Amino acid sequence: MTITGAVSRASLAEARERLEAVISSADLAELGGDLFAVLHLIDREHGLRRAVSDPSRDGADKAQLVQILLEGKVSPAALGLVADVVRLRWSKPSELSDAVEVLAVTAEAARAEADRRIDDLEDELFRFSRVVEGEAELRGALAGPGLPDERKLGLVRALLEGKVTAATLTLVTELVLRPRGRSLESGLAEYGKLVAQRRQRLVALVRTPAELSEAQRTRLAAVLAAAYGHEVHLNIELDPTAIGGLSIEIGDEVIDGTIAGRLDDVRRRLGAG
Numbered sequence: 001m002t003i004t005g006a007v008s009r010a011s012l013a014e015a016r017e018r019l020e021a022v023i024s025s026a027d028l029a030e031l032g033g034d035l036f037a038v039l040h041l042i043d044r045e046h047g048l049r050r051a052v053s054d055p056s057r058d059g060a061d062k063a064q065l066v067q068i069l070l071e072g073k074v075s076p077a078a079l080g081l082v083a084d085v086v087r088l089r090w091s092k093p094s095e096l097s098d099a100v101e102v103l104a105v106t107a108e109a110a111r112a113e114a115d116r117r118i119d120d121l122e123d124e125l126f127r128f129s130r131v132v133e134g135e136a137e138l139r140g141a142l143a144g145p146g147l148p149d150e151r152k153l154g155l156v157r158a159l160l161e162g163k164v165t166a167a168t169l170t171l172v173t174e175l176v177l178r179p180r181g182r183s184l185e186s187g188l189a190e191y192g193k194l195v196a197q198r199r200q201r202l203v204a205l206v207r208t209p210a211e212l213s214e215a216q217r218t219r220l221a222a223v224l225a226a227a228y229g230h231e232v233h234l235n236i237e238l239d240p241t242a243i244g245g246l247s248i249e250i251g252d253e254v255i256d257g258t259i260a261g262r263l264d265d266v267r268r269r270l271g272a273g
Contacts, residue, residue, distance in 0.1 A: 059088075125195065126192055171191050
């Protein structure tokens with residue numbers, strides 16, 4: 001189950017509204033990190049998570065508990081936001097921790113957006129996910145139990161530090177060290193979707209046998225945006241098997257313009273006849 005699917009929609013929507021109210025005045029360089037620190041705490045301390053997510057407990061009491069525990073340990077912006085979030089109604093403890101994770105990722109996306117690097121963040125998460133999928137040894141080192149966390153952190157920094165946005169480094173490090181029951185690939189995909197949602201954009205995976213020019217990318221994005229009524233971010237993947245056209249995936253929909261896709265369509269039509 002994805003983090004966005006596991007959380008009460010109404011409470012999550014309200015939590016996101018609270019985050020938006022904080023973002024305009026918060027130090028975005030520390031907000032995401034503080035929210036991840038809170039996530040680590042409530043993931044680690046099961047009794048605390050139950051206490052601050054208990055729907056039968058008064059919201060003011062839960063907020064006061066958070067204030068006592070976190071005062072001076074996180075920024076005032078993060079403290080106020082978490083206090084607001086625990087006042088909301090969560091049907092089970094995991095919903096609260098999942099919501100805090102969504103807010104932390106969204107705060108990192110806002111940080112990249114403020115730096116005019118949100119496109120880079122999306123691209124870097126996507127490209128790193130493809131590297132991980134294609135390199136079994138690297139995937140095993142980062143996601144397997146063989147290396148201690150210190151070595152994994154060093155490996156992530158060696159691969160990415162100075163080469164990607166600060167937000168990308170934070171998010172990848174988070175997924176490597178604390179996967180929360182997910183594979184590294186699925187975690188990167190979920191974080192990528194949350195980053196895209198920051199700008200209310202759709203994400204299109206475009207498989208093409210040859211590089212697209214900047215003009216072609218711009219035109220394709222415009223055509224898809226007109227068709228779907230939303231800005232569309234393109235993740236481009238070179239695929240030599242996509243001979244003769246493009247294969248585009250948006251959510252659960254596949255727009256296949258490749259020769260192979262057209263042949264498959266012909267076969268289906270013949271079979272139906």
